Amino acid sequence: MIFIDTNGNCLNEKKYIFDFLFKRINLDYQINLSEVTDITISNPSTGKKLVFDDIFFQFAGKNWLVDCLHLVSQESIDVDFLGLKLPGIGNNVPILFHGECSDKSYCEETKCKFDLFGSCFYLISRYEEVIIKNRDNHGRFSFQDSFVAKANCLSVPLVDAYTLILIGLLRHFIGVEVSEWSTHNYKVNVSCDIDIPFWAPNSVKSFVRRYLKDTLEQRSFRGGYQRFKKYIKIRENSFLDDPFAKNIEFIASENEKFNRKVDFFIIPLRTHTSFDNEENIESQRFLHILKSIKMRGHRIGVHPGYLTCSSSSNMKRSVEKFRQFHVRNFGDLREIISRQHYLRWDSYRTPELLMENGVTVDTTMGYADYIGFRPSTCSEFFLYDLKNRRSTTVLERPLNVMDATLLAPRYMGIIDLNEAIEKINELKEMCKAYNGHFNILWHNSYFEKKEYYEFYKMAIKE
Numbered sequence: 001m002i003f004i005d006t007n008g009n010c011l012n013e014k015k016y017i018f019d020f021l022f023k024r025i026n027l028d029y030q031i032n033l034s035e036v037t038d039i040t041i042s043n044p045s046t047g048k049k050l051v052f053d054d055i056f057f058q059f060a061g062k063n064w065l066v067d068c069l070h071l072v073s074q075e076s077i078d079v080d081f082l083g084l085k086l087p088g089i090g091n092n093v094p095i096l097f098h099g100e101c102s103d104k105s106y107c108e109e110t111k112c113k114f115d116l117f118g119s120c121f122y123l124i125s126r127y128e129e130v131i132i133k134n135r136d137n138h139g140r141f142s143f144q145d146s147f148v149a150k151a152n153c154l155s156v157p158l159v160d161a162y163t164l165i166l167i168g169l170l171r172h173f174i175g176v177e178v179s180e181w182s183t184h185n186y187k188v189n190v191s192c193d194i195d196i197p198f199w200a201p202n203s204v205k206s207f208v209r210r211y212l213k214d215t216l217e218q219r220s221f222r223g224g225y226q227r228f229k230k231y232i233k234i235r236e237n238s239f240l241d242d243p244f245a246k247n248i249e250f251i252a253s254e255n256e257k258f259n260r261k262v263d264f265f266i267i268p269l270r271t272h273t274s275f276d277n278e279e280n281i282e283s284q285r286f287l288h289i290l291k292s293i294k295m296r297g298h299r300i301g302v303h304p305g306y307l308t309c310s311s312s313s314n315m316k317r318s319v320e321k322f323r324q325f326h327v328r329n330f331g332d333l334r335e336i337i338s339r340q341h342y343l344r345w346d347s348y349r350t351p352e353l354l355m356e357n358g359v360t361v362d363t364t365m366g367y368a369d370y371i372g373f374r375p376s377t378c379s380e381f382f383l384y385d386l387k388n389r390r391s392t393t394v395l396e397r398p399l400n401v402m403d404a405t406l407l408a409p410r411y412m413g414i415i416d417l418n419e420a421i422e423k424i425n426e427l428k429e430m431c432k433a434y435n436g437h438f439n440i441l442w443h444n445s446y447f448e449k450k451e452y453y454e455f456y457k458m459a460i461k462e
């Protein structure tokens with residue numbers, strides 16, 4: 001047990017981040033509110049104290065969600081004195097908020113100038129995504145605008161690295177002995193967003209529309225006749241011959257070899273005519289496929305459509321339709337797992353909307369344009385609702401890799417598949433080292449090249 005002395009400024013946020021950090025290392029704590037201006041941790045059994053500067057909460061308490069980028073540092077802390085070599089970073093670790101320190105030592109005797117708690121909160125709550133307004137053409141926050149991109153440590157879960165520093169500081173300065181992590185966690189979670197369940201649309205009209213859309217995107221009219229012939233053939237035979245439907249079967253079988261349940265996400269409600277597919281989840285052919293994967297023990301989750309991340313009514317209608325659909329066809333839902341279509345996410349609104357609608361697990365938190373650790377942790381955590389300033393009951397399972405992020409030219413565009421596998425393996429190693437999960441998303445519609453099948457088998461290995 002440790003005691004934490006602090007003031008009541010941003011108390012919800014402080015409690016939230018203390019809970020996350022201290023639960024992870026299995027350390028009980030008690031908060032004593034007082035008039036102090038810093039965060040003091042004391043160990044009653046040694047009588048020793050460690051004082052952390054409180055920079056972020058001090059500012060945010062008076063200026064909630066006001067730009068605080070002028071406080072964000074470009075410095076780093078040398079953790080050699082703690083005997084730490086952090087996976088992926090070494091002993092020189094970038095820090096966000098800190099108090100004034102002329103010789104850059106940041107931690108000496110009983111004083112730590114590095115505002116570790118405020119920095120962790122800022123990263124994990126995605127506070128920066130609210131104060132930085134830049135967005136891509138789908139309204140998404142880009143990795144390029146993140147602190148970790150600027151600090152050049154995108155492939156490291158920085159909050160987890162800070163957790164190890166915290167353990168080191170508690171040991172070194174106040175004699176608290178804690179084991180590194182309370183549980184051993186590493187595993188690979190695989191999911192599939194069924195944005196387009198069937199390659200062959202359910203009507204000729206839709207076929208022509210989709211052909212024109214693809215043609216415009218790729219700026220090439222070639223292959224139209226071949227494509228039409230293939231479409232007719234699938235229509236005449238069985239929908240089970242449809243390549244996208246077959247890919248669902250492939251994904252299920254490959255993961256069954258690892259005894260793994262896959263999370264398949266479906267769009268229950270069309271909220272946008274271009275970006276949400278028109279296949280109805282109730283269509284006979286789709287229901288057939290879903291029943292088959294469900295029978296095999298895989299999970300079906302909700303994929304709220306393109307216009308849901310900031311829309312209360314669209315989110316409500318989507319989750320409600322999914323819930324009814326699930327109850328009707330597969331029975332009661334004990335948990336609702338969810339991922340936002342296009343990874344569209346509004347850090348100010350989405351956590352509240354998910355919680356209000358009874359979502360229990362979300363797995364959206366990854367950048368569309370870069371693989372890695374968007375909330376700077378590979379551990380699961382409860383989302384923070386920045387709008388209402390409270391923790392939520394929605395457990396976030398951060399996403400590390402999406403197929404298109406890695407391979408599509410508009411994002412990382414890696415051409416050499418060996419290099420792509422290496423990138424995946426590096427992230428897996430990082431998740432192992434920081435005791436988290438590795439989460440990968442592969443669409444059933446993302447197997448346009450034959451070699452992607454072999455690639456997939458490698459990517460989902462433990």
Ligand SMILES: [Zn+2]
Pocket residue numbers: 193195303340341342343
């Ligand atoms: Zn999607």
